[in-house]
Amino acid sequence: MSAATVAGADPIIRDARLLSILRWAQQLLMPVLLVVEIVLFTILSPHFMTSQNWVNIATNSADLALIAAGLTLIVIMAGIDVSTGFAVGLIGWFVATGMAQGRPPILVLTVALVIGIVIGLFNGALTVGLSIPSIVATLGTSAIFQTLLFALWNSTDVFARPVFPWLSGQARIGALPAVVFLVVVVYAALHLLLSRTTYGRSVYAIGSNVEAAALAGIKIARVRMIAYVILGALVGLAACLYSARIGVVQASSGSDLTMLAIASVVVGGTSVLGGEGSVLRTLGGLIFIAVLRNGVVLAGVPSLWNGVMIGLVILLAVSINGLVVRISRRQRRSL
């Protein structure tokens, strides 16, 4: 009797212990990697730990930060959006053209936000209304945005002036670029939305178990649609930042942002399986990637290694996540 109990209890205890270690690793992975990374680059390059360099890092990743924040909502609901980069390029073309034609900045900003929301509604309608898996739907829309940008660009670069001074990386509030405050406000707002509101709870509920959420009376279609609209508006805002920062819109504009945004969310530790994550984690992942992209150049590493390092960290984060899911399932079964 006692032997049987021990034999039965042993793996459960072991699993519980392993699970707590893994959960702990999951929580600490990003902070630890960030500290290691920053210490390493500070040692490797005397130019890394300078205020000017941090200002560069911050302004260069502000547009990405806005997209990654909105994308986090989608990923928590086990969805994805791979059209964000070319959406930024496409909206950026309208922003740059509007500014070049001397339209009022407030109108240009409004148009950018409206196009962003329309794009969000379009992506949302495909995934929510037609039940197309979000990766397939947004792959389709991404191709459409890319072609539209190519057609509009028509081999003529559009040079852009910042929509508003505070939307460019050049404007400062104190020592910090104004865009940093914009990013902080967006992250604070989304964090509160996710952690303090019914809407936020619905998002997590849908991500954990759609059927259960539906049974609990959550209007799944509406919650998903709102998330796509939020992401769309943020993409519109990011397009204003992007065109101000780069100063020109070409056929390839924005293309990089798609993968970087997904990487920021995943590296941050938000589960691609849904139900778990936060915008603060995304912020951690984003800083990690932004610092990595900057630091490797300063340390004199060929830029090709960027990809390898980001890829390894993604795999590490996802493997820990996957292990947690597997072990907690096994534990639930044996209980």
Next chain:
Amino acid sequence: MKKLTGAVALLASGALLLSGCSTTSTSSTEAGTTAAASADGVKVAFVSQVEGIPYFNGFKTGGEKAAKDLGISFTQTGPAKADSTEQVKILDGLVAQKYDAIAVSPLDPTSINSSLATAAEAGVKVATSDADAPDSARQVFVSQASDADLGSTVMDQLAEAVGKSGEYGIVSGSADTATFNNWIAAAQERQESAYPDMKLVGGIRYTTDTAQALQEAQNLMTANPDLKGIIAVPSTAIPGVAQAVQNAGAIGKVAVTGFGSPKTAAEFLESGAMTSTVLWNVEDLGYLTVWALDQLVEGKEFQASNTVSGLDSPVTYDAASKTLLLGKPTVFTKENYADYDF
């Protein structure tokens, strides 16, 4: 599941519709034929890679000028979107219309071969210009400038701007573009032999778009505070690198040059963020191409050095590779960029 299948079918039909759209949009845009009275009725044509863009508009301006000077008729046409199958169709159409000589800037040097061969069999004189199809039936390739000349000219420009010494960086495009790599190799060779006091730092930075070029340039400047110059290789990198220098308030401290058309560089030549840009004069290339087509129709042989009345310097001909070389690259600066419209 049924719903999903339906959705996928819908998406597929959407994709079909989209591709259908793109085929119709690549229909050729026929450019106006030069109305020059052609006494001997010589009709020549040029097929561009994509019609309507500033670069090939510049080509057309030069070609029409040559046609007027020579008293022949010249037509320029090309696909509305860079599409090699569409380009082949346009070429076939021109052959059917019994043009005496046709030049083409091939988008794909292999798929154009059979059409060029058919044209040559039909008695049409064929040439390539701007881009080559070396294994085709073309009788001459009109080349804008050699990669070696372009590379060393850019290095000369940079050296002049930085006082022949100091650190410099190179921001290139994708690592597998042969043209970029040739230009860079020539530039580096020139630096090693002529400017030993200059030093490349950070290796060659490969980028995919303007945003990346901007970041690479910024990081290069941060990592190397003594950096004195940057070469921006592709036209996507030029605005990014120049913008980075402008944002850092480094105009006058970090010189930027590269391979960009005067229009791409205009804003930065004006602000001083770019000291110069190096390319060829595409109007002259158009002029030379039409002249070469006329020579072919007249059955005249090219000499090792040819004097073309509408061009400033003599044009060399390499019989082994059947290549007419326009000459040295053109340097565009704040003083002269406004004279060019491409």
